[in-house]
Amino acid sequence: SLCMTKKRSIEEKKELLNHFFLYEIGMLESMTKFHKNLFHAPVDRQFVENIIVETYLLHGRNLLEFFYYDDQQQDKATANEFLEKGKDWKKLRPPLTESLKILQRRVNRETTHLTYKRIAGKPESKFWNFHVLYMDLMMVFCIFAENVAEEYADEKFRQFKERICE
Numbered sequence: 001s002l003c004m005t006k007k008r009s010i011e012e013k014k015e016l017l018n019h020f021f022l023y024e025i026g027m028l029e030s031m032t033k034f035h036k037n038l039f040h041a042p043v044d045r046q047f048v049e050n051i052i053v054e055t056y057l058l059h060g061r062n063l064l065e066f067f068y069y070d071d072q073q074q075d076k077a078t079a080n081e082f083l084e085k086g087k088d089w090k091k092l093r094p095p096l097t098e099s100l101k102i103l104q105r106r107v108n109r110e111t112t113h114l115t116y117k118r119i120a121g122k123p124e125s126k127f128w129n130f131h132v133l134y135m136d137l138m139m140v141f142c143i144f145a146e147n148v149a150e151e152y153a154d155e156k157f158r159q160f161k162e163r164i165c166e
Contacts (some may be wrong), residue, residue: 003040012116013045015116016096016114016115016116016118017121018120019120020114020115020118021114022023022160024114027047027050027051027054030044030047031051034047046098053128054111056128056130056133057103057107057110057112057128058111058112058113060107060133060137061108061111062136062141063101063141064100064104064107064137066078066079067079067089067093067137067140067144068093068096068100068104070090079093079144082144082148082149082152083147083148084147084148084149084150085149089144089147091138092143092147093140093143093144093145094139094140094143097136097139099132099133099136100127100133100136100137100140103133110126127165138165139166141161141164141165142161142164142165145157145164145165146165
């Protein structure tokens with residue numbers, strides 16, 4: 001049936017529950033405390049690093065979806081609906097770069113979903129090159145911004161485009 005799930009070993013389930021699931025709960029607990037005591041309590045460096053990585057990946061994934069996921073389900077916005085009449089984003093956008101392919105492949109299983117494919121510890125394969133990801137996403141943004149219909153772009157958008165793309 002469609003609901004068939006892979007039979008997981010006890011070890012796989014233990015790692016997911018005791019490492020990754022507890023990480024999610026722990027981050028939620030730490031975020032709650034951090035928010036409540038903002039700037040009043042000592043902050044663990046690893047916690048702050050985790051916040052930065054996860055926030056980065058969340059926003060990166062949102063932009064990747066906007067630029068590259070074409071199914072218009074429910075209320076998800078896509079780049080194509082903001083273009084000048086007659087322009088087709090699928091033809092204008094560049095192919096996914098290597099870093100964007102990695103983002104697409106890894107972000108769901110390592111960040112936005114609780115999966116058995118998460119990477120434990122700090123191996124090289126877990127490293128994210130934020131600078132390259134940023135440059136690649138901004139390159140796509142600039143192509144998009146060049147083709148946005150005038151009626152959608154306000155002053156803030158135009159200033160951001162000028163600062164990033166010129």
